Amino acid sequence: MPSPKKNDKHSRASGRPTLNEVAQRAGVSPITASRALRGVSSVAEALVLKVREAAAELGYVANPAARALASAQSHSVVVLVPSLSNQLFVDTLEAIHGVLRPQGLEVLIGNFHYSRDEEEDLIRNYLAYQPRGLLLTGFERTESARRMVEASGVPCVYMMDLDHSPGLHCVGFSQIAAGMAAAEHLLAGGRKRLAYVGAQLDQRTLLRGEGFRRALQKAGRYDPALELLTPRPSSVGLGGELFRQLLAAQPDVEGIFFGNDDLAQGALLEALRQGIAVPEQIAVVGFNDLPSSAYMVPRLSSIRTPREAIGRRAAETLLALIAGRPIAEPVQDLGFELMVRESS
Amino acid sequence: MPSPKKNDKHSRASGRPTLNEVAQRAGVSPITASRALRGVSSVAEALVLKVREAAAELGYVANPAARALASAQSHSVVVLVPSLSNQLFVDTLEAIHGVLRPQGLEVLIGNFHYSRDEEEDLIRNYLAYQPRGLLLTGFERTESARRMVEASGVPCVYMMDLDHSPGLHCVGFSQIAAGMAAAEHLLAGGRKRLAYVGAQLDQRTLLRGEGFRRALQKAGRYDPALELLTPRPSSVGLGGELFRQLLAAQPDVEGIFFGNDDLAQGALLEALRQGIAVPEQIAVVGFNDLPSSAYMVPRLSSIRTPREAIGRRAAETLLALIAGRPIAEPVQDLGFELMVRESS
DNA sequence: TTGTAAGCGTTATCAT
DNA sequence: ATGATAACGCTTACAA
Numbered sequence: 268m269p270s271p272k273k274n275d276k277h278s279r280a281s282g283r284p285t286l287n288e289v290a291q292r293a294g295v296s297p298i299t300a301s302r303a304l305r306g307v308s309s310v311a312e313a314l315v316l317k318v319r320e321a322a323a324e325l326g327y328v329a330n331p332a333a334r335a336l337a338s339a340q341s342h343s344v345v346v347l348v349p350s351l352s353n354q355l356f357v358d359t360l361e362a363i364h365g366v367l368r369p370q371g372l373e374v375l376i377g378n379f380h381y382s383r384d385e386e387e388d389l390i391r392n393y394l395a396y397q398p399r400g401l402l403l404t405g406f407e408r409t410e411s412a413r414r415m416v417e418a419s420g421v422p423c424v425y426m427m428d429l430d431h432s433p434g435l436h437c438v439g440f441s442q443i444a445a446g447m448a449a450a451e452h453l454l455a456g457g458r459k460r461l462a463y464v465g466a467q468l469d470q471r472t473l474l475r476g477e478g479f480r481r482a483l484q485k486a487g488r489y490d491p492a493l494e495l496l497t498p499r500p501s502s503v504g505l506g507g508e509l510f511r512q513l514l515a516a517q518p519d520v521e522g523i524f525f526g527n528d529d530l531a532q533g534a535l536l537e538a539l540r541q542g543i544a545v546p547e548q549i550a551v552v553g554f555n556d557l558p559s560s561a562y563m564v565p566r567l568s569s570i571r572t573p574r575e576a577i578g579r580r581a582a583e584t585l586l587a588l589i590a591g592r593p594i595a596e597p598v599q600d601l602g603f604e605l606m607v608r609e610s611s
Numbered sequence: 612m613p614s615p616k617k618n619d620k621h622s623r624a625s626g627r628p629t630l631n632e633v634a635q636r637a638g639v640s641p642i643t644a645s646r647a648l649r650g651v652s653s654v655a656e657a658l659v660l661k662v663r664e665a666a667a668e669l670g671y672v673a674n675p676a677a678r679a680l681a682s683a684q685s686h687s688v689v690v691l692v693p694s695l696s697n698q699l700f701v702d703t704l705e706a707i708h709g710v711l712r713p714q715g716l717e718v719l720i721g722n723f724h725y726s727r728d729e730e731e732d733l734i735r736n737y738l739a740y741q742p743r744g745l746l747l748t749g750f751e752r753t754e755s756a757r758r759m760v761e762a763s764g765v766p767c768v769y770m771m772d773l774d775h776s777p778g779l780h781c782v783g784f785s786q787i788a789a790g791m792a793a794a795e796h797l798l799a800g801g802r803k804r805l806a807y808v809g810a811q812l813d814q815r816t817l818l819r820g821e822g823f824r825r826a827l828q829k830a831g832r833y834d835p836a837l838e839l840l841t842p843r844p845s846s847v848g849l850g851g852e853l854f855r856q857l858l859a860a861q862p863d864v865e866g867i868f869f870g871n872d873d874l875a876q877g878a879l880l881e882a883l884r885q886g887i888a889v890p891e892q893i894a895v896v897g898f899n900d901l902p903s904s905a906y907m908v909p910r911l912s913s914i915r916t917p918r919e920a921i922g923r924r925a926a927e928t929l930l931a932l933i934a935g936r937p938i939a940e941p942v943q944d945l946g947f948e949l950m951v952r953e954s955s
Numbered sequence: 956t957t958g959t960a961a962g963c964g965t966t967a968t969c970a971t
Numbered sequence: 972a973t974g975a976t977a978a979c980g981c982t983t984a985c986a987a
Contacts, residue, residue, distance in 0.1 A: 283739075285980060296958050301982065309956055328739040332685070333980035335676035336963045351701045360695070364722075373736070376720050378708075392717070395627075395672040503903035532903070539883075539908045559847035559876070564883045564908075629964060640974050645966065653972055677964035680979045 284325040292321035304329070331373075335397060343373040344585065345393040346402040349381045349469060353501070353527075355555050355574050356404070359426065362578025363402060370586065372399060381469050381500075387412040394419050400585040406430050407470040422588035424581045428471055429598055436588065438581040438599040442471045445570050445603050446478025449524040449552050452568075452605055454486050458522035458550055462493035464509050464534075465526030466501040472526040475554065479524055493517055501526070506533020507540075514543075522550035522611070528557040528569055535563050535610065550611040565609035573601040628669040636665035648673070675717075679741060687717040688929065689737040690746040693725045693813060697845070697871075699899050699918050700748070703770065706922030707746060714930065716743060725813055725844075731756040738763050744929040750774050751814040766932035768925045772815055773942055780932065782925040782943040786815045789914050789947050790822025793868040793896050796912075796949055798830050802866035802894055806837035808853050808878075809870030810845040816870040819898065823868055837861060845870070850877020851884075858887075866894040866955070872901040872913055879907050879954060894955040909953035917945040 290300035295314055303310045303318035310318075321327075335341040344367055348356040364374050377393060379386035387409045390401075394415060401416060401423040416423055425437040446463075453461050463479045465472045476494065483489035495513050499505055506529060513520060525531035531553030538545045545551055545565055553560055556571035580599055587594055634644035639658055647654045647662035654662075665671075679685040688711055692700040708718050721737060723730035731753045734745075738759060745760060745767040760767055769781040790807075797805050807823045809816045820838065827833035839857050843849055850873060857864060869875035875897030882889045889895055889909055897904055900915035924943055931938055 286982095287980080297980090298959085298982075299957060302957090305982095311956065314957090328735060330680070330980055331740055332676045332679035333963090334982075336674070336680050336965085337980075337982040339963070339982095341676065351695060351704065352698065354696065357695045357701075361722075378705075391672060396675055503906050507906055529903070533906055536906050536908055559873070562847050562851055562877055562880050564880055630966095631964080641964090642966075642975085643973060646973090649966095655972065658973090674964050677979090678966075680981085681964075681966040683966095683979070 283330070284327045286327070286329070289318060289321045289325055289327045292325065293317040339397060340399060341373075341397045342371060343375050343396060343398050344400045344402065344582075345375045345377060345389075345396070345398045347377045347379055347386060347389055347393075348404050349379055349386075351376075351378050353555075354557055355572065358574045359578035359581075362575040363582045366579055366582035366586070381467060383407070383409050383412070387415075390415050394421065397421075399589050400424070402426060402581055402585060405470055422585060424585045424588065426577055426581045428474070429600055431598055434597075436584055436594060436597045438577050438584060438601065440572065440577075440601050440603050441478075442474035443478035443481070445554065445572075446475035446480075446524070447482040448478075448603070448605055449475075449554070449570060450479045450482035450486075452607070453522040453524065453550055453552060453611065454482070454488065456522070456546075456550060456611060459488055460490065460493060460517070460520050461488060461522045461524070462495065462513055462517065462520050463524050463526070464495045464506075464513060464530060466497050466499055466505055466509070466530060467527070468496060468498045475524075475526055493520060501529050503529050503533040503536070506530035507537035508533070510534035510537045511541075520549060522552070524552045524554070526554055528553040528555045528560050528567065531567055531569065531610075532557075532560065532563055535565070535567060539564060546609065546611050552605075552611050556606055561606075561608065563610070568608045568611040569606050571604040571606050573603065576601050627674070628671045630671070630673070633662065633665045633669055633671050636669065637661040683741060684743060685717075685741045686715060687719050687740060687742050688744040688746065688926075689719045689721060689733075689740070689742045691721040691723055691730060691733055691737075692748050693723055693730075695720075695722050697899075698901055699916065702918040703922035703925075706919040707926045710923055710926035710930070725811060727751070727753050727756070731759075734759050738765065741765075744768070744933055746770060746925055746929060749814055766929060768929045768932065770921055770925045772818070773944055775942055778941075780928055780938060780941045782921050782928060782945065784916065784921075784945050784947050785822075786818035787822035787825070789898065789916075790819035790824075790868070791826040792822075792947070792949055793819075793898070793914060794823045794826035794830075796951070797866040797868065797894055797896060797955065798826070798832065800866070800890075800894060800955060803832055804834065804837060804861070804864050805832060805866045805868070806839065806857055806861065806864050807868050807870070808839045808850075808857060808874060810841050810843055810849055810853070810874060811871070812840060812842045819868075819870055837864060845873050847873050847877040847880070850874035851881035852877070854878035854881045855885075864893060866896070868896045868898070870898055872897040872899045872904050872911065875911055875913065875954075876901075876904065876907055879909070879911060883908060890953065890955050896949075896955050900950055905950075905952065907954070912952045912955040913950050915948045915950050917947065920945050 286297050286300055290297040300318045303315045367374055377389040390412050401421050403425050405428050427439040429437055429439050463476045465476050531551055553567050553569035556569040560567040560569050630641050630644055634641040644662045647659045711718050721733040734756050745765050747769050749772050771783040773783050807820045809820050875895055897911050897913035900913040904911040904913050
């Protein structure tokens with residue numbers, strides 16, 4: 268006597284419907300149902316319709332685990348960002364979603380909190396999911412992480428910064444050029460004593476400082492005493508604090524470039540509180556052009572970064588890589604735009 | 612002659628190491644290796660060590676797809692939030708991660724952009740992954756989504772708002788009470804003509820308005836003309852715009868409660884620009900107490916929501932549900948705190 | 956164009 | 972305490 272619980276593989280009482288059940292209902296073999304549902308080569312039009320109908324009636328949703336196991340390929344793409352508190356990455360993520368989800372790809376978000384070790388862990392764990400692709404932020408990572416990515420053979424696109432190493436695909440802009448642009452703008456306004464204030468100290472923040480310094484050196488205006496860097500996480504509160512600190516040490520500073528808009532916003536608010544005239548006494552330029560920056564008092568000048576475009580293009584490039592299509596430009600420089608408003 | 616490519620299942624030339632290889636290297640059967648690695652019942656101490664060592668040497672990482680397929684259980688928990696642009700949800704997410712990742716659970720983030728349909732899609736797709744648990748935001752969803760969650764049998768905890776329906780677990784605070792608290796504070800300051808300004812119009816924003824209204828009605832101060840609502844997404848820029856609009860229509864308004872801090876910040880900046888004295892002419896109270904609110908000019912009074920605690924407790928409750936442990940309080944009211952600063 | 960057979964890497968079940 | 976065997980639900984060969 269057969270056990271009442273026995274599933275004989277082609278008919279079951281409950282639980283999620285399987286491909287077998289869909290196939291049975293449509294009167295075809297499971298493999299045909301599979302092909303029909305995936306829109307793969309050569310299935311008669313009529314059968315496709317029947318299978319789709321059966322699937323819809325049953326509310327069939329493929330089991331991703333079985334799919335991944337059988338094909339050694341998941342339908343997911345892993346995106347690793349250093350933070351979600353920075354609107355920059357949220358916007359980039361949105362753009363990535365917009366490109367990838369319509370292709371039936373799941374986007375797995377990993378936040379590594381600006382920690383190389385955490386990023387390495389995430390890479391190790393997520394690679395186990397056999398993702399179709401990888402979208403990574405910047406080029407600063409452990410050797411071990413680098414090797415895992417390389418060894419996995421999973422297509423990968425790097426976002427935000429640029430690197431011309433062969434075989435590497437990236438979408439971003441030159442962080443150094445951005446720093447230089449800020450300096451040149453401030454210099455063009457006739458300011459002489461110019462400071463760079465940065466927090467977080469990830470590689471990109473450092474690179475912007477580097478660009479800023481180079482431009483000042485070229486103009487013969489570089490003074491290391493006007494560089495204020497801290498590893499603490501960037502925030503509005505910290506911006507005000509660093510502004511006070513810088514002014515206490517260097518009362519004659521004439522212009523400040525902040526590595527992030529939240530720092531610059533904090534400085535603007537602190538200046539307001541102290542009655543320091545911006546831009547008359549001190550010019551302020553931020554970086555990223557957060558949505559709120561244009562509404563500050565005075566309206567914050569900032570370097571607008573193409574974060575949505577970076578996300579979109581990175582995702583599109585990844586799609587091409589996955590499909591084996593040739594990539595015209597492995598290094599895509601999307602540039603940036605200096606938004607001159609009231610603060611400089 | 613055997614094909615050179617043949618993997619005889621217990622030794623392979625390349626690719627990711629499998630459990631079989633680990634087992635072979637440790638001199639045990641695959642199932643023992645599996646048990647040892649999972650720390651499951653009754654494996655001799657010595658064997659556990661040997662297996663662990665073999666796994667470490669090979670750099671073995673279990674295949675989540677195979678795992679999920681064999682056990683009909685993934686190691687992931689799905690969290691659905693309406694937005695990532697609101698720091699509120701980012702902070703909640705962080706706290707959830709902090710609790711769940713140490714337990715070996717992967718956190719899958721779904722952003723449904725305040726769209727019921729998108730949430731329903733996400734639920735349908737993510738349920739296919741056989742998640743161990745579900746963390747949902749609020750109670751506003753399609754009937755279909757509700758049914759899928761119910762039918763799936765996957766443990767679920769609702770965040771942010773409270774609901775006393777039987778069998779339902781939630782962690783949050785009373786949105787209505789928060790609205791009432793804002794009104795009472797403003798009334799206590801002697802203000803009479805009080806307005807509520809909200810955007811996005813998700814259920815919680817509406818509920819806060821409802822609470823605000825009730826408190827005003829009780830005090831005999833309710834005037835529907837002082838309610839300004841828009842479905843547009845909340846932002847600093849929009850806050851300034853709504854502030855101007857409200858003032859144009861109701862020049863005698865004495866206090867405003869904004870449904871979100873970014874709106875309130877925009878109003879504060881606009882007031883600064885127009886030379887309107889806050890709080891002397893108009894008092895302003897925000898909601899959520901974003902980190903930057905304390906640095907506005909004047910410093911913004913706001914209702915501080917326990918977002919990290921909500922994430923933590925929701926995750927802990929989910930863990931208990933998954934483990935089958937009894938839940939002492941199915942409805943956990945974590946309250947809120949009115950931070951009175953300079954703007955009111 | 957369709958189907959058959961086998962296997963993906965792991966765990967549940969049932970023995971020993 | 973350990974192991975043999977059979978799934979889990981799907982897709983990749985390869986045939987027909």
